[in-house]
Amino acid sequence: MEAIRQAFFEECDELLDQLEEGLLALQDGAGDGDTIGAVFRAVHSIKGGAGAFALDVLTDYAHAFENVLDQVRSGTLALDQDVVMVLLRAADVLADVARATARDEVPDAGAIAAAKAELSSLDPNGGAASAPPAAEPVFAPLALDGLDDLPDLPDPEGAPDDDGPTPALPTGAVRDWTIDFEPLPGLLTSGNEPLYFFRSLAVLGELRVSCDTTGLPGLDRLDPSDLMLRWRVHLIPTAFDLTRTEIENVFDFAEGLCHLKIVEGTPARDDTLPEPIANPAIDPTTSAPPPPSVPSPDPTAAPRPESAGAVQLGPLPQAAVVPLPPAAGTSARPVAKKPGTGVNPSEMRAKPQSTSVRVDLQRVDDLVNLVGEIVIAQAMLSQIASEPARHQELVGTLDSLNQLTLEVQDSVMAIRALPVKPLFQRMSRIVREAAQMTSKDVRLTTSGEDTQIDKTVIELLADPLTHMIRNAVDHGLEEPKTRKAAGKAATGTITLSAAQRSDRVLVEIADDGAGIDRAKVLAKAREKGLIEADTNPEPAEIDRLLFLPGFSTSDQVSELSGRGVGMDVVNRAIQDLSGTIAIQSDPGRGTKLTVSLPLTLAILDGMIVSCRGERYVLPLASIVETQILEGSKIEGVAGGGQVVLMQDHMVPMFDLGLLLGRPYVGVVEEERTVLLIEPGDGAPFALVVDGIESQRQVVVKGLGESVGRIPGVSAATILGDGQVALILDGVGLQMLARRSHAKPERLAS
Amino acid sequence: MSVRDKLRVLVVDDTSTSRGLILQALDGFGVRHVEYAEDGEKALESLGRRPVHLIISDYNMPNMDGLRLLHAVRSNAATAKTGFLLISGRADDALLEAGKKLRMNNFLTKPFQPSDLRAAVESVVGRL
Numbered sequence: 113m114e115a116i117r118q119a120f121f122e123e124c125d126e127l128l129d130q131l132e133e134g135l136l137a138l139q140d141g142a143g144d145g146d147t148i149g150a151v152f153r154a155v156h157s158i159k160g161g162a163g164a165f166a167l168d169v170l171t172d173y174a175h176a177f178e179n180v181l182d183q184v185r186s187g188t189l190a191l192d193q194d195v196v197m198v199l200l201r202a203a204d205v206l207a208d209v210a211r212a213t214a215r216d217e218v219p220d221a222g223a224i225a226a227a228k229a230e231l232s233s234l235d236p237n238g239g240a241a242s243a244p245p246a247a248e249p250v251f252a253p254l255a256l257d258g259l260d261d262l263p264d265l266p267d268p269e270g271a272p273d274d275d276g277p278t279p280a281l282p283t284g285a286v287r288d289w290t291i292d293f294e295p296l297p298g299l300l301t302s303g304n305e306p307l308y309f310f311r312s313l314a315v316l317g318e319l320r321v322s323c324d325t326t327g328l329p330g331l332d333r334l335d336p337s338d339l340m341l342r343w344r345v346h347l348i349p350t351a352f353d354l355t356r357t358e359i360e361n362v363f364d365f366a367e368g369l370c371h372l373k374i375v376e377g378t379p380a381r382d383d384t385l386p387e388p389i390a391n392p393a394i395d396p397t398t399s400a401p402p403p404p405s406v407p408s409p410d411p412t413a414a415p416r417p418e419s420a421g422a423v424q425l426g427p428l429p430q431a432a433v434v435p436l437p438p439a440a441g442t443s444a445r446p447v448a449k450k451p452g453t454g455v456n457p458s459e460m461r462a463k464p465q466s467t468s469v470r471v472d473l474q475r476v477d478d479l480v481n482l483v484g485e486i487v488i489a490q491a492m493l494s495q496i497a498s499e500p501a502r503h504q505e506l507v508g509t510l511d512s513l514n515q516l517t518l519e520v521q522d523s524v525m526a527i528r529a530l531p532v533k534p535l536f537q538r539m540s541r542i543v544r545e546a547a548q549m550t551s552k553d554v555r556l557t558t559s560g561e562d563t564q565i566d567k568t569v570i571e572l573l574a575d576p577l578t579h580m581i582r583n584a585v586d587h588g589l590e591e592p593k594t595r596k597a598a599g600k601a602a603t604g605t606i607t608l609s610a611a612q613r614s615d616r617v618l619v620e621i622a623d624d625g626a627g628i629d630r631a632k633v634l635a636k637a638r639e640k641g642l643i644e645a646d647t648n649p650e651p652a653e654i655d656r657l658l659f660l661p662g663f664s665t666s667d668q669v670s671e672l673s674g675r676g677v678g679m680d681v682v683n684r685a686i687q688d689l690s691g692t693i694a695i696q697s698d699p700g701r702g703t704k705l706t707v708s709l710p711l712t713l714a715i716l717d718g719m720i721v722s723c724r725g726e727r728y729v730l731p732l733a734s735i736v737e738t739q740i741l742e743g744s745k746i747e748g749v750a751g752g753g754q755v756v757l758m759q760d761h762m763v764p765m766f767d768l769g770l771l772l773g774r775p776y777v778g779v780v781e782e783e784r785t786v787l788l789i790e791p792g793d794g795a796p797f798a799l800v801v802d803g804i805e806s807q808r809q810v811v812v813k814g815l816g817e818s819v820g821r822i823p824g825v826s827a828a829t830i831l832g833d834g835q836v837a838l839i840l841d842g843v844g845l846q847m848l849a850r851r852s853h854a855k856p857e858r859l860a861s
Numbered sequence: 862m863s864v865r866d867k868l869r870v871l872v873v874d875d876t877s878t879s880r881g882l883i884l885q886a887l888d889g890f891g892v893r894h895v896e897y898a899e900d901g902e903k904a905l906e907s908l909g910r911r912p913v914h915l916i917i918s919d920y921n922m923p924n925m926d927g928l929r930l931l932h933a934v935r936s937n938a939a940t941a942k943t944g945f946l947l948i949s950g951r952a953d954d955a956l957l958e959a960g961k962k963l964r965m966n967n968f969l970t971k972p973f974q975p976s977d978l979r980a981a982v983e984s985v986v987g988r989l
Contacts, residue, residue, distance in 0.1 A: 116885065120878040125875075149923070153875075156921055160950045161878040163972030182951075186869075251957055253967040253984035256914070720894045 120161045121214040128207045135203055139196045140557075148191075151199075152181045158210065173224050176687055177202050180231045197544075202227050204541055207694045240495055289359060291345040292373040297338045299369040300498075306343065312362040317349035328494055336498035394533040452757045479523040482516060487624070489513045493634045501825060521715065529711070531771040532610045532619070533561035535570050535577065541607055542578050546585035553592055553603040554585055563610035565617050569689055569709055572668065573619070576685040580621045580705055581606065582680070588623035588703050598700065600624070616733060617711060622704040628697040630654045636663065656795070687843050690716075690731070690826065716839065720831070721787070721801040724774045727837045728801075729810055729829055734789050734842035741800055742782040756787045756798045765798040766849045768840075771824060789842045797846055808832075811841060824848045865989040869894040869911075870982075872947075873904040873918035873930065880972065883917060883948075886975040889976045889980070890989050901925025905933055908940050915966075915986055917978075920949035920956065928956070931963045948973075 134151035137143040159174035183189035205227040324342040496502045535557045547554035589604035607622040633804040637643050637657045661680040686693050691709040718729035745757035756765040783803040790796045810829035826841040874880040887895050898904040900922045920927035927947050934940045948969040966985040
């Protein structure tokens, strides 16, 4: 029961999402009768489930909500923008009540009462109170004919087996055999070949062979004359009377050259041999299909629920649902005897927890296939590596292994990737609440909701995004009457969009408000001493001042977006995600924030550079151009800094070694190179390194808690030769540069 | 052989919560042959493959609601005599009337206790 209750709350979340999605569609005028039906059904289902678990507060509130939706559905209540707003707020409260109930907390009675009052004000019948539960309708049951003798139904289950490639088991008392075969050194050199043993065994019956490769050493220590592999063979004999001797005869020639253990029965699952995935060594025409590595939705393999509580409704991935055992037992076949498929589906189900990811089954299958192919490639490598004459093939197989590894990487990343839609949907509530608190009319439009980003990135993006949205409502958009005076629609629009651009995802938050009041920002920055009083920065540079720590333009810290946290907090949160923010403002027309995020945090396309004998990785995304230092047009500027001409612009130039506190000693190297770095917020700078080694993908490894935050260093990686290299980040380097070398006025000059 | 050993039931509900509750309750009664479908269309597919004695269906479902499913079941000679228990969160006379016309066998409002379901099923197929 608890499992179903848990499942109910998970389903509840989905229904709440559907509810909000439907209401938003209705708000945009995109909804139709089906949308209203779906909205009604969502609340109805929540009510139904809540009722089943006697969650009275939730049931009662959902009931009141449902009554109003019923009026909408039947057409008694006309749906206009005001009504939709009320419904959206009611949905927010429903979500709060449901989540509080899920946590066994007491929902906010005041909010419920207020929402109910608002709902009943819509009800043309004069409120939910006017719909008392009708007298329980009387229905005379209609019994089936022939109660005592239910008709026998045709039983298609009795038809020939149709459950896929697994051949039907012989139904007689066939004894399975498990053969553990462990070659000793000298088996190969004596002219024996395991493949022939397996072929001979295959004559005796159906084989399932799994190979244990854990004994394989690295390629460098591989002795081609020694197999170092072990096999477990599960033999389902064709003949009823197969004897041990017949099996032993197969291995006659290997006597003394292998350990052989032949036992009766199906192999128990133990840890000594890996799960069989594939066995390339066996002729595909004689070998049995490999047992599936994921539980196939084979109902006969699933245990029959024997008792109450056996029907488990785990929070299954939508697409990867292992069907409930259809209480199957429609036949009395000995289901437990099927080897290889005896995986209890309930074992495969994720425990209900919020850290689960719902994954499209196709993605899992792709991954499983790829892993299978990698195992094959690995086996081929071991095989080829044992034969010195086949080095050419070794290279080719290594290539395909590399390719497979890349594909596995993509597949795994795809599993972690989720659409931004739920995140965007949450923002609609933020907008509604912010609009209410500031008494502004705001409409949120979204696009690109299907864009996918790493789950972690999405989770960590929620806070900064919330803050940016609140800022846009609070500071970006004008009061309705100001807007009207400016000839704009009274309702302000905030546009939230996402799109993928090569290996990055861009999230844009745009408002059609007044734009940044640059005079005010400048005055504030001067007042706070953030810039020198006598400088006149470019407009874009003024806009960027918003990101400086401690900057806040609001005359009074407003309840909504204030509390002392400004855009600098947002900026840092985005930087922590290896992202960047760009700001673009058009006076009178609005402000646009563009957040650029990596698709994943685990893999980075990097350029490996050398500096003072050390190697560092710079994110490729932040490097715009490279040129040789020698011959570059370099000029000194007042105060000791240098600028270099890159892409037709003079940009400030810094030496990486100096930034990292490693002064240059010794002769000038000719290979010294200048990289044009664009950290993302629009202020490019040039970075001098001693040389460029290569471009490659690196796996990002955290530095760990004990190291703390090192300016300019975001993480570390392990290079192909096993050496550790630090991963630098452009934004951090720029901050280092500003701190150590150039004062703000120099950037502006 | 008792009724519960022989009875074949198809449970139709779009929400896994209420489907799970019904399946669990049936399991508790000892009804062994139970299948399920997520909506009316899938229910019809399932019936085409394997007929049942009794359909327990939710009313409010996307694509094809419980009444339409009942209509489809009654319109097909192969399934016309199948027992049909409709479950709805809201009972209104119009729904009951429509059900009666289609020879719905019984009706149950949500939320219900397993004992309610048992009584509703037994009144159609006899003592389990």
